Amino acid sequence: MAFPEEGQVNAVAQPAAIVNAMTVDVEDYFQVSAFEQCIRREDWPQWPVRVENNTRRVLELFAHKGVHATFFVLGWVAERFPALVRDISAAGHEVASHGYGHERVTTLSREEFRHSIVHSKQLLEDLTGTAVLGYRAPSYSIGPGTLWAHDALREAGYRYSSSIVPLHHDLYGMPTAPRFAFVSEASGMLEIPVTTARRWGRNWPCGGGGYFRLLPYALFKRGLHRVNRHEQSPGVFYFHPWEIDPGQPRVPGVSRKNRVRHYLNLTRTVPRLEQLMRDFRFDRMDRVFLADGQGDYPVVALQPGEQRAN
Template identity: 80%
Template sequence: MSTVALQPAPITNAMTVDVEDYFQVAAFEKCIRREDWPSWPVRVEDNTRRVLELFQRHDVHATFFMLGWVAERFPSLVRDISAAGHELASHGFGHERLTNISRTKFREGIVRTKQLLQDLSGTAVAGYRAPSYSIGPATLWAYDELREAGYRYSSSIVPIRHDLYGMPAAPRFAFFTERSGLLEIPVTTVRLWGRNWPCGGGGYFRLLPYAMFRRGLRRVNGQEQRPGVFYFHPWEVDPQQPRVPGVTLKNRVRHYLNLTRTAPRIERLIRDFRFDRMDRVFLAPGHATYPVVALQSEESCAHQAGIQHA
């Protein structure tokens, strides 16, 4: 009697959206003053609704990391995201990078945004993502504040080298931080030729060939048997957004190149892989156990460097 080998079920990855407007990105912070935000045309509500329609067409649920600034101005959008079955999570209040604000202001922002999202949606908020992935060796204190504020997980690290963010020495997959017990879920990278390469979305998803992302995520799901974390922004499905003057060539390329490709590529990605909300992928009972990791603070890194060069 012959037997048929059962194929393992496809791994479910996490689909995430960072809900912020085009004029709030870190690449434009030297061109657009925060006090001038109200003078720019707001497009985040319409663009986010386009994303909701895309997900509805493909029966995909996602996690929306929302700025409190956006939620405060568009409460019906918050309610509609929740009513559609998506997870609401915090992106802080005003998209300040943690390296640019005080610990007190950070605390006020994460508490204010969490409460706002919960009041509007009637659902608990468990997750947080730092603007521009700005948790790093100098801002590890953020984990203590997040835990104190009642968050269960963060997705604020990309373990690569980048001019605006990155923590290449951090683990590539989900882990508990030793200092706070909070679960950190890094954005996906693929390990090749002795280094980590981006495989989690954002600008890289628009700039690099789609086949590279598909191959990388298949490697993570297949060879490593791990779920991936993918992210994008509502402004990335908006090729008609206003052009900001005075932007450097590098940042123009980073922000505007291939905006017309984002939505079609996301639809292709959804057809090629399985996706769901962060909480259901990483927090559901019966899921994998995660290691406890002691991340190195800025002081620890400096001390270690001093020992190596002594």
């Protein structure tokens, strides 16, 4: 498979020591939170499944560029495509948990959340024979009202979470949280937020997702370059397998805002990813943040509504 080149953007001369984390949230197009009002969870089996083929395309793209990444895999996907999970691990990528059924933490009781993270962790470990260290909450739903989830994650044996985005967003976000990796004082859990750039007194997105398709690539390049060069910190980038799939089915009844978020510029994802991996260095979350010599992260006492800007 040949991947197109976006081109015409000069590569950034990267400091040798700065390696960013590349991450993939392995879920299908019909499982996103933006569609939950249109597609009931019990109806998921009725929709054409495209996550396996799309994820294999992602694996091919990474192999082509020589990049290793962390794949946050839904337990729902792992149960249906166990060979895919094994192949992700066999290709040298880190397999981490995205929970079981893409339920936002805000919709679960503490016991339901505990079951989701324990069940998905065990499922992934049984498939790969490797300890699952990381977790990412669906829709980044650890925030001011769900900080208790860090306690549950540590009790379940996770080493880190990447479940907070320090931005304002109507579906997620905790703009009062630190921008870089920190240890929660209350739980002792390492939290590694998705990357933002700090300019003009506020945080701006440069960590992937829909913003990567909707905003000019130059803004992401400039923001991540600032994080690497001026703040001397690794970034965390993410995307979904469905974002490289312009041919996916169109879901009826979706609001205009959610249609734009989900479908706009899907054809640009692969060329931009290619450009991103030329311009910056990437590796797995565990190697970027848990390797020997890492781990001297600030301890932060997060409080709902606490205002922080660092």
